[in-house]
Amino acid sequence: MVKALTDYEKYIRTEELLRLQKNEEQLVCEDELTFQVIHQIAELHFTLIVQYLGQARTAMLAGDPDRAAARLGRVNLHLKHLPEVFQMVKVINPIDYHAIRLALGRGSGQDSPGFNRILQTGPTLWEPFERLLTDAGLSPLELHKQPDAQPALFRLMQELLQFDESFQSFRYQHLQLVKRMIGLETNSLKGIPAQALQKGVRHAFYPALWKAISELTDWTGSSNNSQPLGD
Numbered sequence: 001m002v003k004a005l006t007d008y009e010k011y012i013r014t015e016e017l018l019r020l021q022k023n024e025e026q027l028v029c030e031d032e033l034t035f036q037v038i039h040q041i042a043e044l045h046f047t048l049i050v051q052y053l054g055q056a057r058t059a060m061l062a063g064d065p066d067r068a069a070a071r072l073g074r075v076n077l078h079l080k081h082l083p084e085v086f087q088m089v090k091v092i093n094p095i096d097y098h099a100i101r102l103a104l105g106r107g108s109g110q111d112s113p114g115f116n117r118i119l120q121t122g123p124t125l126w127e128p129f130e131r132l133l134t135d136a137g138l139s140p141l142e143l144h145k146q147p148d149a150q151p152a153l154f155r156l157m158q159e160l161l162q163f164d165e166s167f168q169s170f171r172y173q174h175l176q177l178v179k180r181m182i183g184l185e186t187n188s189l190k191g192i193p194a195q196a197l198q199k200g201v202r203h204a205f206y207p208a209l210w211k212a213i214s215e216l217t218d219w220t221g222s223s224n225n226s227q228p229l230g231d
Helices: 007-012 032-061 065-091 094-103 113-135 140-145 151-181 194-201 207-220
Strands: none
Touching (some): 140 207, 151 207
């Protein structure tokens, strides 16, 4: 007799979800299930991040910096937990990791659809944010100088910076995972040097916001190359 699905199972679609992994007979090693599930979890995180980024952009276009900042706060929460998700990959012995890696064929984390959608979506938030600044008659530096004048806009700027920083940190943690499991003096299964990941770690979505922090430092006079509190 077939067991009837509960409403929870129907809603979450657990039968489909739990058929997305290899069964025991298909595994190249016992930890292949660990590898597969962890990366599936990561893709689900990426899916939510992309959704929230889109909602943040829509909120900015609608002139609602509070909602945009709240949605970016969700993004940053996911990016806080993602490195810990990938830490679980390190339970796999490197020799078993290579067996799994060979089973990927020419697959690579560089092909992650969720990760690549973040790379594509992240920069699209700059134009609507810059428009909000223009409407307020402010530059990023001016907003730093008077954060209490536009608190919602300032909070949004801080969340954008946190998103940029958190994504860079995630990429660094991933680089460390690659270094730990396969080394950096090797190539990906697509023939791309592992060291190429180091370039991605330095990539920023919003360089103008990072530049404004340096400009603020100069403006306050706390830099050797600056004039104190000038206009």
